[in-house]
Amino acid sequence: MQDEDIDDHRTTRELLETLDADYRKCYQHVIRQLNVADRTEDGLISADTEFEARQLIRAAFAYIEGATYILKVEASFNSEERGVELTPQQQHFIFEADFEINDKGEVTQKPAKIPLVKNIRFAFSIFAEANGIPHKLDTKAEWWQLLLDSIRVRDRLMHPREPSDLDVAPSETIAMIKAKGGFDAELQGLLSARAA
Template sequence: MSNIEIEDQLVKEMSEFLYYDFNEGIDLLSKNDSQYLRRSFIRSLFAAIESVIFGMKTEILNRLSEANPPFTTGELVILEEKSFTIDKSGDIIESPKYLELKKNIRFVFRTYGKCYGTQLELDVSGTDWKNFTELVEVRNRITHPKTKNDIIITDDEINKSKLLFGWFSKQHINSVTVTTDALKNKIEILKKQLPENSV
Protein backbone atom coordinates (compact mmCIF):
# COMPACT_ATOMS: atom_id res chain seq x y z
CA MET A 1 0.00 0.00 0.00
CA SER A 2 1.42 3.41 -0.99
CA ASN A 3 1.79 6.36 1.39
CA ILE A 4 -1.06 8.12 -0.42
CA GLU A 5 -3.35 5.08 0.03
CA ILE A 6 -2.41 4.84 3.72
CA GLU A 7 -3.13 8.56 4.21
CA ASP A 8 -6.47 8.28 2.38
CA GLN A 9 -7.42 5.28 4.55
CA LEU A 10 -6.54 7.11 7.78
CA VAL A 11 -8.59 10.15 6.76
CA LYS A 12 -11.54 7.90 5.85
CA GLU A 13 -11.36 6.10 9.20
CA MET A 14 -11.22 9.41 11.07
CA SER A 15 -14.35 10.63 9.27
CA GLU A 16 -16.15 7.38 10.06
CA PHE A 17 -15.34 7.73 13.77
CA LEU A 18 -16.58 11.32 13.81
CA TYR A 19 -19.78 10.41 11.97
CA TYR A 20 -20.28 7.70 14.59
CA ASP A 21 -19.80 10.33 17.33
CA PHE A 22 -22.49 12.48 15.75
CA ASN A 23 -24.98 9.60 15.51
CA GLU A 24 -24.14 8.58 19.08
CA GLY A 25 -24.88 12.17 20.09
CA ILE A 26 -28.36 11.97 18.58
CA ASP A 27 -29.00 8.79 20.55
CA LEU A 28 -27.69 10.25 23.82
CA LEU A 29 -29.74 13.44 23.43
CA SER A 30 -32.92 11.45 22.87
CA LYS A 31 -32.33 9.67 26.20
CA ASN A 32 -30.94 12.49 28.32
CA ASP A 33 -31.23 16.01 26.93
CA SER A 34 -28.79 18.34 28.69
CA GLN A 35 -26.85 21.47 27.81
CA TYR A 36 -23.60 19.52 28.12
CA LEU A 37 -24.78 16.97 25.55
CA ARG A 38 -26.13 19.71 23.31
CA ARG A 39 -22.74 21.45 23.24
CA SER A 40 -21.01 18.11 22.62
CA PHE A 41 -23.46 17.44 19.80
CA ILE A 42 -22.66 20.76 18.08
CA ARG A 43 -18.93 20.14 18.46
CA SER A 44 -19.18 16.61 17.06
CA LEU A 45 -21.23 17.87 14.11
CA PHE A 46 -18.54 20.34 13.10
CA ALA A 47 -15.73 17.88 13.79
CA ALA A 48 -17.41 15.49 11.33
CA ILE A 49 -17.89 18.22 8.71
CA GLU A 50 -14.34 19.48 9.04
CA SER A 51 -12.94 15.95 8.80
CA VAL A 52 -14.72 15.50 5.46
CA ILE A 53 -13.36 18.85 4.26
CA PHE A 54 -9.86 17.79 5.33
CA GLY A 55 -10.33 14.47 3.52
CA MET A 56 -11.37 16.23 0.32
CA LYS A 57 -8.31 18.50 0.57
CA THR A 58 -6.05 15.51 1.13
CA GLU A 59 -7.50 13.80 -1.94
CA ILE A 60 -6.98 16.94 -4.02
CA LEU A 61 -3.37 17.31 -2.87
CA ASN A 62 -2.71 13.64 -3.67
CA ARG A 63 -4.01 14.16 -7.23
CA LEU A 64 -2.29 17.45 -8.10
CA SER A 65 -0.52 16.04 -11.13
CA GLU A 66 -3.87 15.04 -12.67
CA ALA A 67 -5.52 18.47 -12.37
CA ASN A 68 -6.36 20.05 -15.71
CA PRO A 69 -6.16 23.00 -15.74
CA PRO A 70 -3.42 22.96 -13.10
CA PHE A 71 -3.98 24.65 -9.77
CA THR A 72 -2.77 28.19 -9.29
CA THR A 73 -0.15 29.10 -6.69
CA GLY A 74 -2.90 30.73 -4.61
CA GLU A 75 -5.06 27.61 -4.71
CA LEU A 76 -2.12 25.44 -3.64
CA VAL A 77 -1.24 27.69 -0.70
CA ILE A 78 -4.87 27.64 0.49
CA LEU A 79 -5.11 23.86 0.04
CA GLU A 80 -1.97 23.43 2.15
CA GLU A 81 -3.40 25.81 4.81
CA LYS A 82 -0.08 27.59 5.15
CA SER A 83 1.07 31.17 5.19
CA PHE A 84 4.55 32.48 4.58
CA THR A 85 6.56 35.47 5.66
CA ILE A 86 10.21 36.46 5.76
CA ASP A 87 12.07 37.08 9.00
CA LYS A 88 14.64 39.86 9.48
CA SER A 89 17.47 37.59 8.35
CA GLY A 90 15.69 36.91 5.06
CA ASP A 91 14.62 33.35 5.83
CA ILE A 92 11.16 32.14 4.88
CA ILE A 93 8.94 31.37 7.85
CA GLU A 94 6.05 28.97 7.30
CA SER A 95 3.09 28.88 9.65
CA PRO A 96 -0.37 27.30 9.69
CA LYS A 97 -3.11 29.48 8.24
CA TYR A 98 -6.53 29.60 9.84
CA LEU A 99 -9.27 29.48 7.20
CA GLU A 100 -12.79 30.60 7.98
CA LEU A 101 -15.01 27.52 7.58
CA LYS A 102 -17.75 29.30 5.61
CA LYS A 103 -15.22 30.35 2.95
CA ASN A 104 -13.09 27.23 3.13
CA ILE A 105 -15.96 24.81 2.51
CA ARG A 106 -16.98 26.59 -0.71
CA PHE A 107 -13.37 26.72 -1.90
CA VAL A 108 -12.82 23.01 -1.20
CA PHE A 109 -15.92 21.86 -3.08
CA ARG A 110 -15.00 24.02 -6.09
CA THR A 111 -11.37 22.83 -6.18
CA TYR A 112 -12.48 19.22 -5.66
CA GLY A 113 -14.46 19.51 -8.88
CA LYS A 114 -11.52 21.14 -10.65
CA CYS A 115 -9.26 18.29 -9.53
CA TYR A 116 -11.49 15.92 -11.50
CA GLY A 117 -11.94 18.26 -14.47
CA THR A 118 -15.55 19.18 -13.74
CA GLN A 119 -17.65 21.97 -12.23
CA LEU A 120 -18.72 21.52 -8.63
CA GLU A 121 -20.31 24.12 -6.40
CA LEU A 122 -21.69 23.84 -2.91
CA ASP A 123 -25.43 24.62 -2.88
CA VAL A 124 -25.72 27.91 -1.00
CA SER A 125 -29.09 28.94 -2.43
CA GLY A 126 -31.51 27.90 0.30
CA THR A 127 -32.19 27.81 4.01
CA ASP A 128 -29.71 24.96 4.53
CA TRP A 129 -26.78 27.27 3.80
CA LYS A 130 -28.30 29.91 6.06
CA ASN A 131 -28.58 27.30 8.83
CA PHE A 132 -24.97 26.30 8.23
CA THR A 133 -23.68 29.86 8.59
CA GLU A 134 -25.77 30.40 11.73
CA LEU A 135 -24.56 27.15 13.29
CA VAL A 136 -20.93 28.01 12.55
CA GLU A 137 -21.51 31.07 14.75
CA VAL A 138 -23.10 28.85 17.43
CA ARG A 139 -20.04 26.58 17.36
CA ASN A 140 -17.77 29.63 17.64
CA ARG A 141 -19.92 31.04 20.44
CA ILE A 142 -19.67 27.92 22.61
CA THR A 143 -15.97 27.54 21.86
CA HIS A 144 -15.17 31.12 22.92
CA PRO A 145 -17.98 32.10 25.31
CA LYS A 146 -18.14 35.61 26.72
CA THR A 147 -21.33 35.25 28.78
CA LYS A 148 -23.37 32.45 30.35
CA ASN A 149 -25.94 32.76 27.56
CA ASP A 150 -23.23 31.99 25.00
CA ILE A 151 -23.07 28.37 26.15
CA ILE A 152 -26.83 27.74 26.03
CA ILE A 153 -27.96 25.71 23.00
CA THR A 154 -31.63 26.22 22.10
CA ASP A 155 -34.10 23.62 20.81
CA ASP A 156 -34.09 25.43 17.46
CA GLU A 157 -30.29 25.20 17.22
CA ILE A 158 -30.37 21.46 17.94
CA ASN A 159 -33.09 20.89 15.32
CA LYS A 160 -31.12 22.91 12.76
CA SER A 161 -28.01 20.86 13.60
CA LYS A 162 -29.79 17.62 12.75
CA LEU A 163 -30.99 19.09 9.45
CA LEU A 164 -27.53 20.46 8.72
CA PHE A 165 -25.96 17.03 8.98
CA GLY A 166 -28.37 15.70 6.36
CA TRP A 167 -27.73 18.66 4.04
CA PHE A 168 -23.97 18.36 4.32
CA SER A 169 -24.06 14.60 3.76
CA LYS A 170 -26.09 15.16 0.55
CA GLN A 171 -23.58 17.77 -0.60
CA HIS A 172 -20.71 15.37 0.01
CA ILE A 173 -22.46 12.50 -1.78
CA ASN A 174 -23.19 14.83 -4.70
CA SER A 175 -19.50 15.78 -4.91
CA VAL A 176 -18.53 12.11 -5.15
CA THR A 177 -21.24 11.44 -7.77
CA VAL A 178 -20.26 14.42 -9.94
CA THR A 179 -16.55 13.61 -9.86
CA THR A 180 -17.16 9.88 -10.47
CA ASP A 181 -19.26 10.74 -13.53
CA ALA A 182 -16.47 13.03 -14.76
CA LEU A 183 -13.95 10.19 -14.40
CA LYS A 184 -16.25 7.79 -16.26
CA ASN A 185 -16.54 10.30 -19.11
CA LYS A 186 -12.74 10.62 -19.27
CA ILE A 187 -12.40 6.84 -19.42
CA GLU A 188 -14.89 6.65 -22.30
CA ILE A 189 -12.99 9.36 -24.20
CA LEU A 190 -9.70 7.51 -23.67
CA LYS A 191 -11.24 4.22 -24.83
CA LYS A 192 -12.36 5.85 -28.09
CA GLN A 193 -8.80 7.05 -28.71
CA LEU A 194 -7.35 3.53 -28.44
CA PRO A 195 -6.97 1.21 -31.44
CA GLU A 196 -10.02 -1.08 -31.82
CA ASN A 197 -8.35 -4.33 -30.73
CA SER A 198 -6.68 -2.90 -27.60
CA VAL A 199 -9.81 -2.59 -25.40
Protein backbone atom coordinates in the same frame (compact mmCIF):
# COMPACT_ATOMS: atom_id res chain seq x y z
CA MET B 1 -1.38 13.82 22.98
CA GLN B 2 0.11 12.00 19.99
CA ASP B 3 3.62 10.54 20.19
CA GLU B 4 5.55 11.87 17.19
CA ASP B 5 7.66 8.69 16.98
CA ILE B 6 4.63 6.49 16.30
CA ASP B 7 4.07 5.72 12.62
CA ASP B 8 0.35 6.24 12.10
CA HIS B 9 -0.99 4.16 9.21
CA ARG B 10 -4.58 5.18 9.63
CA THR B 11 -6.20 6.71 6.58
CA THR B 12 -8.19 9.86 6.00
CA ARG B 13 -11.17 7.57 5.49
CA GLU B 14 -10.72 6.29 9.05
CA LEU B 15 -10.49 9.89 10.26
CA LEU B 16 -13.77 10.78 8.61
CA GLU B 17 -15.45 7.59 9.84
CA THR B 18 -14.31 8.29 13.41
CA LEU B 19 -15.54 11.89 13.28
CA ASP B 20 -18.88 10.76 11.84
CA ALA B 21 -19.19 8.03 14.50
CA ASP B 22 -18.56 10.64 17.21
CA TYR B 23 -21.32 12.81 15.73
CA ARG B 24 -23.71 9.86 15.53
CA LYS B 25 -23.05 8.97 19.18
CA CYS B 26 -23.82 12.54 20.22
CA TYR B 27 -26.96 12.50 18.08
CA GLN B 28 -28.10 9.24 19.71
CA HIS B 29 -27.50 10.70 23.18
CA VAL B 30 -29.72 13.68 22.36
CA ILE B 31 -32.46 11.40 21.01
CA ARG B 32 -32.18 9.10 24.05
CA GLN B 33 -32.55 12.08 26.40
CA LEU B 34 -35.64 13.23 24.52
CA ASN B 35 -37.17 9.74 24.59
CA VAL B 36 -36.87 9.40 28.38
CA ALA B 37 -37.89 12.97 29.11
CA ASP B 38 -41.06 13.97 30.89
CA ARG B 39 -43.85 15.31 28.76
CA THR B 40 -46.03 18.15 29.98
CA GLU B 41 -49.81 18.11 29.69
CA ASP B 42 -49.67 20.28 26.59
CA GLY B 43 -47.29 17.82 24.87
CA LEU B 44 -44.04 19.68 25.38
CA ILE B 45 -40.93 17.74 26.31
CA SER B 46 -39.12 18.67 29.49
CA ALA B 47 -35.56 17.40 29.05
CA ASP B 48 -32.12 18.64 29.96
CA THR B 49 -30.23 18.01 26.72
CA GLU B 50 -27.92 21.01 26.70
CA PHE B 51 -24.76 19.04 27.53
CA GLU B 52 -25.54 16.56 24.75
CA ALA B 53 -26.46 19.40 22.38
CA ARG B 54 -23.15 21.17 23.01
CA GLN B 55 -21.31 17.92 22.36
CA LEU B 56 -23.33 17.32 19.19
CA ILE B 57 -22.49 20.78 17.83
CA ARG B 58 -18.78 20.35 18.60
CA ALA B 59 -18.75 16.90 17.00
CA ALA B 60 -20.62 18.13 13.92
CA PHE B 61 -18.09 20.88 13.34
CA ALA B 62 -15.13 18.54 13.90
CA TYR B 63 -16.65 16.33 11.20
CA ILE B 64 -17.34 19.22 8.81
CA GLU B 65 -13.85 20.68 9.24
CA GLY B 66 -12.23 17.26 8.86
CA ALA B 67 -14.27 16.44 5.76
CA THR B 68 -13.44 19.84 4.28
CA TYR B 69 -9.72 19.26 4.72
CA ILE B 70 -9.91 15.73 3.32
CA LEU B 71 -11.86 16.97 0.29
CA LYS B 72 -9.10 19.48 -0.46
CA VAL B 73 -6.34 16.89 -0.12
CA GLU B 74 -8.27 14.51 -2.39
CA ALA B 75 -8.54 17.34 -4.91
CA SER B 76 -4.77 17.70 -4.94
CA PHE B 77 -4.22 13.98 -5.50
CA ASN B 78 -7.00 13.76 -8.10
CA SER B 79 -5.60 16.72 -10.03
CA GLU B 80 -2.24 14.95 -10.37
CA GLU B 81 -3.92 11.71 -11.48
CA ARG B 82 -6.08 13.52 -14.04
CA GLY B 83 -3.41 15.91 -15.31
CA VAL B 84 -5.23 18.99 -14.03
CA GLU B 85 -2.76 21.69 -13.07
CA LEU B 86 -3.59 23.57 -9.91
CA THR B 87 -1.84 26.84 -9.15
CA PRO B 88 0.76 27.07 -6.38
CA GLN B 89 -1.65 29.35 -4.51
CA GLN B 90 -4.40 26.74 -4.71
CA GLN B 91 -2.00 24.09 -3.42
CA HIS B 92 -1.02 26.32 -0.49
CA PHE B 93 -4.65 26.74 0.51
CA ILE B 94 -5.34 23.03 0.01
CA PHE B 95 -2.69 22.20 2.59
CA GLU B 96 -3.55 25.28 4.67
CA ALA B 97 -0.09 26.77 4.38
CA ASP B 98 0.79 30.44 4.65
CA PHE B 99 4.14 32.16 4.55
CA GLU B 100 5.81 35.03 6.30
CA ILE B 101 9.25 36.54 6.61
CA ASN B 102 10.83 36.05 10.02
CA ASP B 103 13.13 38.45 11.88
CA LYS B 104 16.15 36.97 10.06
CA GLY B 105 14.64 37.79 6.68
CA GLU B 106 13.90 34.14 5.92
CA VAL B 107 10.67 32.88 4.43
CA THR B 108 8.93 30.55 6.87
CA GLN B 109 5.78 28.52 6.57
CA LYS B 110 2.95 28.76 9.07
CA PRO B 111 -0.61 27.42 9.19
CA ALA B 112 -3.05 29.46 7.12
CA LYS B 113 -6.04 30.83 8.99
CA ILE B 114 -8.95 30.21 6.65
CA PRO B 115 -12.46 31.01 7.91
CA LEU B 116 -14.64 27.91 7.79
CA VAL B 117 -17.20 29.26 5.32
CA LYS B 118 -14.50 30.24 2.82
CA ASN B 119 -12.72 26.94 3.39
CA ILE B 120 -15.86 24.90 2.65
CA ARG B 121 -16.56 26.90 -0.51
CA PHE B 122 -12.95 26.47 -1.62
CA ALA B 123 -12.96 22.72 -0.87
CA PHE B 124 -16.04 22.05 -2.97
CA SER B 125 -14.82 24.32 -5.75
CA ILE B 126 -11.28 22.91 -5.93
CA PHE B 127 -12.52 19.32 -5.77
CA ALA B 128 -14.88 19.97 -8.69
CA GLU B 129 -12.11 21.69 -10.67
CA ALA B 130 -9.59 18.91 -10.01
CA ASN B 131 -12.08 16.26 -11.12
CA GLY B 132 -13.63 18.09 -14.07
CA ILE B 133 -17.05 18.14 -12.45
CA PRO B 134 -19.49 20.96 -13.17
CA HIS B 135 -20.49 21.88 -9.64
CA LYS B 136 -21.51 25.05 -7.87
CA LEU B 137 -22.21 25.10 -4.16
CA ASP B 138 -25.77 26.31 -3.58
CA THR B 139 -25.36 28.89 -0.82
CA LYS B 140 -29.08 29.68 -1.00
CA ALA B 141 -29.97 26.17 0.18
CA GLU B 142 -31.61 25.81 3.58
CA TRP B 143 -28.76 23.70 4.97
CA TRP B 144 -26.20 26.39 4.08
CA GLN B 145 -28.14 29.08 5.89
CA LEU B 146 -28.53 26.76 8.90
CA LEU B 147 -24.80 26.10 8.79
CA LEU B 148 -24.10 29.84 8.97
CA ASP B 149 -26.42 30.09 11.98
CA SER B 150 -24.76 27.06 13.58
CA ILE B 151 -21.31 28.58 13.14
CA ARG B 152 -22.42 31.46 15.34
CA VAL B 153 -23.66 28.97 17.95
CA ARG B 154 -20.37 27.05 17.75
CA ASP B 155 -18.38 30.27 18.17
CA ARG B 156 -20.49 31.21 21.18
CA LEU B 157 -19.94 27.78 22.75
CA MET B 158 -16.22 27.76 22.08
CA HIS B 159 -15.63 31.31 23.32
CA PRO B 160 -18.15 31.80 26.13
CA ARG B 161 -18.22 35.14 27.92
CA GLU B 162 -21.17 34.55 30.22
CA PRO B 163 -23.21 31.56 31.42
CA SER B 164 -25.97 32.09 28.86
CA ASP B 165 -23.42 31.56 26.05
CA LEU B 166 -23.53 27.85 26.90
CA ASP B 167 -27.30 27.62 26.47
CA VAL B 168 -28.41 25.69 23.40
CA ALA B 169 -32.00 26.06 22.28
CA PRO B 170 -33.75 23.04 20.75
CA SER B 171 -34.05 24.99 17.49
CA GLU B 172 -30.26 25.43 17.44
CA THR B 173 -29.76 21.69 17.87
CA ILE B 174 -32.21 20.96 15.06
CA ALA B 175 -30.50 23.54 12.84
CA MET B 176 -27.14 21.84 13.40
CA ILE B 177 -28.57 18.42 12.59
CA LYS B 178 -30.09 19.75 9.35
CA ALA B 179 -26.90 21.63 8.43
CA LYS B 180 -24.76 18.53 8.91
CA GLY B 181 -27.25 16.48 6.89
CA GLY B 182 -27.17 19.03 4.07
CA PHE B 183 -23.37 19.13 4.12
CA ASP B 184 -23.30 15.33 3.87
CA ALA B 185 -25.76 15.33 0.95
CA GLU B 186 -23.72 17.96 -0.89
CA LEU B 187 -20.52 16.01 -0.23
CA GLN B 188 -22.06 12.73 -1.40
CA GLY B 189 -23.38 14.42 -4.54
CA LEU B 190 -19.91 15.67 -5.37
CA LEU B 191 -18.27 12.30 -4.70
CA SER B 192 -20.94 10.51 -6.77
CA ALA B 193 -20.36 12.91 -9.67
CA ARG B 194 -16.64 12.07 -9.56
CA ALA B 195 -17.38 8.34 -9.62
CA ALA B 196 -19.74 8.66 -12.60
